[in-house]
Amino acid sequence: MSSANSVPPFRRVAPVLEPGHTYASVTEKISSIVLSRPAGTGWYLAFTLAFGLVMMLGMALAYLIAKGTGIWGINIPVGWGFAIVNFVWWIGIGHAGTLISAILLLLNQKWRTSINRFAEAMTIFAVMCAGIFPLIHTGRPWLAYYMLPYPSTMGVWPQFRSPLIWDVFAVSTYFTVSLLFWFVGLIPDLATLRDRAHSRLAQQLYGILAMGWRGSARHWHRYQSAYLLLAGLATPLVVSVHTVVSFDFAIAIVPGWHTTIFPPYFVAGAIYSGFAMVLTLAIPLRKIYGLEDFITMRHLENMAKVMLATGLIVAYGYAMEFFMSYYGGSKFETFLAHNRLTGPYWPFYWALILCNLVVPQLLWFHKVRVHVPTLFLLSLVVNVGMWLERFVIVVISLHRDFMPSAWGMYAPTFWDWATYIGTLGMFLALLLLFVRALPVISIAEMRELVAHTSEEQK
């Protein structure tokens, strides 16, 4: 039905789906990863590592609850340290998933199809990792429910002027909606797995999850309008979430936080880091599971382009911060700018500039965008860079604010690191389980893609 040969071999733009695929072949290829292909030793090794880290996270949290946040490096003036840095970082990473699946869907970008599934998974896992931190960074986590608007016997309510309350709502909404979006997308594929599974147990499990999906035309119709609506809702949501996260800082009066540029530049930064993370995951994934046909150079290159674009927005953000700090003429802001460049934490700031501004400029070159190993390295660099950005914002702004007499320094402790690395392990573990249990690429949408490409080629 399709004829790859008709396409010239020396084309510059790779297709979103390598030719030669049929409904059956995509179904087979993707579902087999879950159903028939055994987990290799590689997977087991990776999972063991990840699980070990999760255990470390468990210990770190237990010790934290036993002793208090004093086990971390935080102090007065630096009341927020790694916990908030990691929170913002993880949330940011989450954003790419929603962006890819929702916004690109609305923009009708076909190339999203083969990456949106695990991008969404990434979102959910990242938000789970992020969600841990606001909870545990409180001095008395067991009272965190004070932040919920429930009718307490004390007759008191949350304080809705606080950005932290906005966070509670934004993050929980974001998690719920992402989960729904992901699940709705999964339903037809769950049906496929149900129908292709051999073991009774698998049939029943996938069967229950598929909720009896049978691909009826009417169902598809409602399904599609629901899916589109979710995409339409998720788009402003994702923007709002990181805007709210940026409010955590922008609403405060701390020099370096109290600025109006934060919302846009946080959102851009989020997408920036998010795409970096998608690349970090997609590149090994397509290699290991031989999905090069589905996740083609086209995808990688497009993501690289998005990174370049958002990277430039972030750069603009940095520039504006400096411009405003001098133009605004507030001695506190001016000092902060100066302190970033030359203060005790200068290596962090310059490393951030290197990772987020300098190195990514390589993406201007097509050769770099299509050179997979380089791209992989670049994505890692940007991940580090964006983490540094949050560190710079949180720590450098706090450690020297208004009263010189109260200036201090922050240095992370072993437990800061254990918690952070622990969440990395948790993220990896969830991802590994996901790869084994659910189709990493949306089969139904791939079939559509097959249909379309075959039409195009007719």
Place this chain on the structure above:
Amino acid sequence: MAQIFHRSTNFISRFTLFSGLFLVGLALLVLGAIARSPYLTNQNIAREQPVQFSHKHHVGDDGIDCRYCHTSVETSAYAGIPPTKTCMNCHSVLFSNAEYLEPVRESFRTGKSIQWVKVHRMPDYVYFNHSIHINKGVGCSSCHGQVNQMPLVWQASPLLMNWCLDCHRNPEAVLRPREQVFNMDWKAPADQAEIGRALATEYKLRTTAELVSCSTCHR
């Protein structure tokens, strides 16, 4: 292809889906109810005491004034629990060798205090002051109930913050003339609304905003 599920699963699955949501809501309601229940507030639970002391007898029957024992109620934050001496003032003469008064006599002999079981318990971060309430015309029975009818005293009110706030927001509802403060049988008259307002102005009650400020009770 064969059916994986029996027809009944259709009902079961839908039921579980929707009842799941319902149950969560229910659980929350139950939690809220428990928090307000005597199980946690200890409301209406009469406490056994080391001495069979009956407020009903002493106040209700003998008509002893609250202040005879709770001496500091008008002057101090604490109403004051009477020292053994106070009991002995009478009981060195009356029922001077009644079996059930032995703990009292023993305490007086040995100088070891009687350990009464606390009935009304505030968290330590709540700073309640009896004297000012008495002074502003809040009667004993408004919070403690009709102690003159309690053989063993129980906590008549939930003592939840909400309950405190109700009164601090609308003290007029319970204010009484100062001379009525220690009257256990005082009932709000029909025109309590007006009386209350009048008393509030007479006693120079602070504004609601002041009365519900956090530091009014928490320090």
Place this chain on the structure above:
Amino acid sequence: MIERRSHIYGVMAEFDTAEQLVEATAKTVAAGYQRVNAYSPFPIEGLAEALGFRQSNVPRLTLLGGLLGGSGGFFMQYWMAAVSYPLNIGGRPLNSWPAFIPVTFECTVLGAALFAVLGMLALNKLPQPHHPVFNAPRFGLASNNRFFLCIVANDPRFDRVQTAQFLESLHAHDVVEVFDE
């Protein structure tokens, strides 16, 4: 064709391609059948319309959810901050409405999303793990690469023989009777 002493759900035809299915569906509807269902491994444009399915109510439900969530969210905050326990927070007004917007927005999105998904499921009468069509021997392929058309027995014009023949006439890959035991 399997003989079974159980009442029949309908007759089902299997097609190779989406185009065939759409074509067949159109013909079936044209032939005056009303209780018709089409099944495909992926959404096919025009198929539902061909079945005479016009309007899904999901958007309306979503709007409703959004409005409920939003207004609920705002008034919750207003009531808690300005009515239930009005407190002086750093000299800010009791009804600091600008500060209430983020939460209001999140509530809107949450309400809308929940209504959209739950509404879609409800309208589709899902979950429904058990359904007669699953009895069709090759129906498993409906989630892979095959396309099915089913005329349900309670259709006024339904007749085991004629309907089956009618479907045969649409160049179906094959036609089976679907039973509902």
Place this chain on the structure above:
Amino acid sequence: MGAEGHRHEHRGGEEPEVKHDAHDPCTEELGSRVYSLDLAAIRERLAKSTGKEYWRSLEELSGNPHFEELLHREFPRQASEWDESVDRRDFLKLMAASLALAGLSGCGRKPEETIVPYVNQPAGMTPGKPQYYATAMPLGADAIGLLVESHEGRPTKIEGNPDHPGSLGATNAFAQASILGLYDPDRSQVLTYLGEIRAWSSFLESAVATAPMLKATGGAGLRILTGSVTSPTLAAQLRALLAQYPQAKWHQWETAGSDGAREGGKLAFGRYVNTVYRPAKANVIVSLDSDFLGSGPGHVRYAKEFFRRRKLSGEHAEMSRLYVLEPTPSVTGAVADHSIPMKASDVGLFARALAAKLGLGGSASVPAEREKLLEAAAADLQKHRGASFVIAGEYQPAEVHALAHAINQALLNAAAGGTVYYTEPVEMQPVNHLESLRELCADMDAGRVDTLLILGGNPVYDAPHDLDFVSKLKKARLSFHLSQYFDETSEYCQWHIPEAHYLESWSDVRAFDGTASVVQPLIAPLYQGKTAHDVIGAFSDKPGLSSYERVRNTWVGGHTEKDWRKWLHDGVIGGTAFAPMAITSKWNPASLLPAKPAPADQLEFIFRPDPSVYDGRFANNGWLQELPKPVSKLTWDNAALVSPKTAEKLGLTHRAAWTGGEHGQILSDVVDVDLAGSKVTAAAWTLPGQADGVVTLPLGYGRSKSGQTGTNKGFNAYVVRASTGIWCATGGTLRKTGLEYPLACTQYHHNMEGRELVRSASLDEYKHNPNFAHKGAEEPPKELTLYKEFAYPGYAWGMAIDLASCNGCNACVVACVSENNIAIVGKDQVMRGREMHWIRIDRYYEGSLDSPETFFQPVPCQQCENAPCEQVCPVGATLHSAEGLNDMVYNRCVGTRYCSNNCPYKVRRFNFLRFQDWETPALKLMRNPEVTVRSRGVMEKCTYCVQRINNARIEVEKENRPIRDGEIVTACEAACPAEAIVFGNANDPKSRVAKLKAQQRNYTILAELNARPRTTYLAAVRNPNPELEKPGTPPGDKR
């Protein structure tokens, strides 16, 4: 959920049980590489490595026992301070406990509690109402009159006694902290003989047993060693005893006492005198290295008088002028109009020159750069004859005191009604303490001492090392030591008798002007403590009398019971103040042998009692240990202080560590001090305003036997303190060891970065432009606000702090700690920037590094009306009361720390760990029942002592009247000797605070943020001599 929070808020028992443990996992961290200073680690490195530099450092190490000692003691202990840490065995239990807490917080039943009433209620006491008793705290040769707040018989808070001349209602840090000293669980609790527990009775027996032998020899072998005795009763007892045993001797050794002052008086007047000054009457004061505003007899009174004399208000714009010449910065120098760093030995020369200049004869020249100063000071003194005085420092030698006396006489300052007068000595038996101790040592050495009674004091620790007290003490056949702690001296005495705290004892004491007070106990001895009266009594011919009877007998003679009661009530015995003596100095400065200036190239080492632990007696007082020293802001350690120039010369530096940084941990060079044939290893500290070539060695640290808190903190300066140079020694060396030592410093950054936090001007500038404080950024006008302002129709509590008055004496800080149950966190936590003080005193410098102007700025919560902290709290745990207080609701706080981040003044404090001690029963008795005890994970801060506000309001409402101005006094305000802090109702135009806020000097710090603080500051005004250029530069910027 009915009881949310409070389970975690209060009940110690419900917090996880934790053991102290030397090793705290959270010290294994990136930031503090400093921990590699641990000797073990160094050894390890050495073992592993080869190569020259390592060998060199090995030699350094092994060659230096003091250094090892310094290291050995440092780290293992730190962690176990107040930072409780987890023992691996308890770890799971602990986890379970806290997880349970987490789960059950909502729904646990209240455990049953019991009420324990009195059997016989003490007359006049009302449960729930504090009572106040007057008493007095003896310290050295002085005493300060106090009113002690007592809750149900537990003394909880110290206030000054307005009727006492030494207090006038104010107190100092030592008095405030003494309440902790009372409850200190480390105080010795049993009487021991050779380390075995004995009953008091068995001591009595052994005391009586000595009688026959003593009688036989006329007490030849009996020696009694005391500190300065200002108790008439004790003196009477001692004299009686000496009368009974004529051969016995009474020696005195007050290590921080002033032989200089005593001998100076003798030199000038031919007899011991007591000098009383009247700063209130003085227009010009020249302090020859005297810290009369911060330490020494009468300093609280002097501060009151001095600052009252300098208060500025609209109409009154006159100030006295203070010149301070000092080798090392003191709080007096810090507020001086001219403070001139000068070697201790040069101060003497300057005094001679001054005397000469004033025509008293004698002759001395001062270096050229001081000529101008000399001229100006002399002229000023001349101009204000009779209304000025020169005061010599306690640690200056006799001739400087004599010179000061001579000058005051010459200037008629000592004339009747002048600024100085002389009285009988306050000490009951003034002697030269050094000689007295030397004599005792000689006697012991010669085996002439058979029975030795040491009443208080700790000579083994603090006697000059060349007297070698220990080895001589061993020669005494029978030795008794009465002390509050089982200390260094107790170890070497057969008998140790726990001493009663002054709040537990009956005694009497004279203050700086002779006024006597009865010391009455607030509580029965907690640890069976005995008084010196009891011990001496045991040896006297009439034992068995109680201290109470002895004291009473001393005074009631010829008086009625009513008088006695009045004395107890007033806290002073009326009419006991010494009358001024009419004596004149017939001594001529010319008679002094010519002195030659100390060689400039030689380092001068001076010893000073530490501003926190004094001579070491307060070493175990956590409140004082954690108290940032007024000028250096160091806590938990002493350090060898050097001037910036000297530091450069010796190549001494410090740097902020990653952990804590400039608000916490400073890594400082370790130096070997080699002096008077002995050696000590210390951390060095560079102090602006220190005289070049002078090394200050603060006394009182390096205790080897104190308590859990005080043992092995800092270095022991007594090790190098010889009788040849008690206060000032030369001929020593100071060598850099090349190692670093972490010091806990709460404010390393002494530069305002141009933020005009402290605003100041000279008196002239002020007269020309009273509005000078408002040249900087100002609050945006209220009209510009978007929001409708909240109205505060009732009381509007506010505070005004006069920076012209604050001398950074720290009394307010300790008072706050005591009033508000503030936890101590220990050195390790202070180094992490986690100290808990609700009011901190910021110290800023202006002008040159070598002799800067110093300014102090107390910073409590500013109680902003538009509080930035409140807006960001997600649970509304901090919000505004209807009277404009920035309330902090501990039981609602979940501990996000957002409020602290958003607080521009950084006055909020967070319980990062469980800093409060929930276990020790004694400390529970100490706490103020009116204030919630905060637990882990909760933010806290200054509340303007809301408990005092509420209690006062309740009382006045019962009386149906408004609160009067001054009826509510915050703890800090009450303690302040300088009356720099004023609290009150800003809505009442007649209130003191409103009047101050109305002054033009009144300004808000960080006003441009529009937080609208209720706490405002009055700009500092100093009165430098126009003849001399004003030291320093306009407010702000030079480092």
